[in-house]
Amino acid sequence: MKFLEYFRRAPKSATLAKDRLSIIVARERAGTHATPDYLPQLQQELLAVIARYEKIDLTHVTVNLDKSGGCEVLELNIQLPDPPAAPSRPTHPAVA
């Protein structure tokens, strides 16, 4: 039904492609010049230190290097686990 397609709005997958590419290309260009390759190891070691005090896993520590203007920002984001819920007091029916 070609003539029906004629009236439908065309899917703009090219726009999606361009948006995705602008992001990845910009990131990789910044990456080839600036990002040191020690970031994953830094992340591991930080994790090891933090794990001595808090029980967290790898996905809760992110290390990012951002460039804004002439300034580089090493961003460290540690998400601490939620505090353990206070043990709820069992509400036993009073024993007679």
Added chain:
Amino acid sequence: MDYVSSIKEATVSNASKVVVVTSGKGGVGKTTTSANIATGIALQGKKTVAIDFDVGLRNLDLVMGCERRVVYDFVNVIRNEAKLQQSLIRDKRVENLYVLPASQTRDKDALDAEGVGRVINELKEMGFEYIICDSPAGIEKGAQMAMYFADEAIVVTNPEVSSVRDSDRVLGLLAAKTSRAELGGPGIRTHLLLTRYSPAMVKRGEMLSVADVLELLGIPLLGVIPESKAVLQSSNKGTPAILDETTDVAQAYLDVVYRYLGEERQHRFIEEQKRGFFGRLFG
């Protein structure tokens, strides 16, 4: 000749131009482009050689229709097992056109900067005006050797996400890992060649447009080659498409060659061919 002076000689000489045809991604049309541009430049009376850098997966000989005439190859010359003159294949259709085939039995480690530089210098001394280096896919040794001595680069790109991303990566390498970059002189000149372009799909918003790709990659446009059956048909025959002037691909490559050699040519094959109302309704 030692390593450094081989680099300097290969870079300094202005009489001949070393052009790498590269892309990062495979299957986008590097070999097709190398064959057609080399043929087109030779048709203009310039002494031209196309070198296949895809050691282990040679195909330029097949696309140019001289596969049965390969005796010695690029690696034989690098290793002094054969003379350069013995391994150059002279094209039977076009005067001034030669092919230097890759080795099919070795791997890309057989290429080294010293050897490649020596062969390129020798080609220059033989009076070749254009030395077209057909790069293998990827960014490893073979691709790096193909670009190392280049004065100019033609970056072949399809209007497609992975190809554009890989081209951008290759542009980074061209800016850093060539003798021109290392010597700190003027950098390599880069040109974008957009291949397998379908204006109809672009119009429907289903394919990245020329403008999109230009904006993303930021290098000047050498030309647009439309998606066409003629490319497969010409590789079936071993005759570069540019030799059959009736096809749109041949016209597009001829434009590219003239433009490359400094002639003003308007870009074609960017807009969809006009179709009538009924054509759109029932096409």
